[in-house]
Amino acid sequence: MSDRYQDLAHNPIGKFLVKNLGLPNPPYLERYTGGPLVRGTVLTGSATNGAVAKAVTAALKSAKIEATGVAAGSKTYKGLVFDASGIDSAAGLVALQEFFTPVLRQVAPNARVVVIGALPSEAASEGAAIAQRALEGFTRSLGKEIGGGSTVNLVLVAKGAEKALGSTLGFLLSPKSAYVSGQVVRVGTTGITSAPTVKELEKPLAGKVALVTGASRGLGEADMRVLARDGATVIGLDVPPLEADLKALATELGGGYIVGDITADDAPETIAAYVKEHHGGIDIIVHNAGITRDKRLRNMKSENWQLVVDISVGAPQRITDHLLDQGLLNDGGRVVGIASIAGIAGNNGQTNYASAKAGVIGWIESLSARVADRGITANVIAPGFMETEMVKTIPLGVREAGRRMNSMSQGGLPVDVAETIAWLASPGTGAVSGNVIGVNGQMLLGAS
Known part of the structure; x- marks a missing residue:
């Protein structure tokens, strides 16, 4: 759905009104269209005793990203990366100001800022715990003031996981993360502290098999397309009424498809049988299927409560457990659950949906610990306002509020969710597990 206000704000009259009326x-937003991950130079810096500066340099070199550690007054930068892991006191936080203040006027539109810190829970002193936790407030505030379509994110690295930064750094510095801002990515928290370096940057998922539920339209279709673009063999699943769309998409992408209802009693067995027969196992499963049945709780019907919860989290849990039990989710696999900002901040008239999406977070956090010994990761994506067909049914006032009340002042696109899924699915992201990543342009109210 087009954003007419955005177009208006960029014509001469609109620019005048926007500027003078606030x-x-x-x-x-600049989104990825192929080619280099970063088109421009990334400036790096480090506080005293930073633990990841060398790993950052190696990761940028491996990803073929041009970087420099020396600021030049006339240079424009497409990215800024600062290693704050060595800050161990409240007073030491001034290192953030000393690095960023002189260069913020030199960032290009749609630039990327990444701050890297240590896990506060692993801090060697109280001062270090204060400083490392303070990084969240810093990055989220900077994300709301930087403007120009730029993003700011924080990466917290467990001890020993410094060399597993490559895939995450590449994603957060690239246009693939256009609608991801104000987020905290934790690396190495489930005990997985290493990940291979991805050599095929254009096809990081080559040789992998991915299953996407709710795949025929909207977010699911975008997921299928981006995963296939990155080299995966895709399997789409959707309900019988959408079989024609599902078949056409799968055929176009050279993949397969399963027609069925994920809430059916035999759904786990049906999916497992298809996977075993056609591929012997899968590497990636994206639980995208979901519905809404909105009513205030006093008017809620039991069947609408149960259906929303079962599609979002009950069925995904059963399907994943069955694939694990049957040995059909390969070691080193990836599980991605789709939650929502509603599951974090709540939403009027969506007690069923918000409960379901918060339940996705609880399930994935538990699952990530349970499967870590097999090198399997489990993460959650929590989309915000997305420009899908569904938004056409939202009243104009609510729709505009959803679009404007984030740091980007606009809704996201399905591809923004899909790019984030592809990053989490990459072999190079093997040390990122148990995370909740908001793809929401950094919501201004509620949780970010």
């Missing part, structure tokens, strides 16, 4: 000014 109206939201949604920039045109």
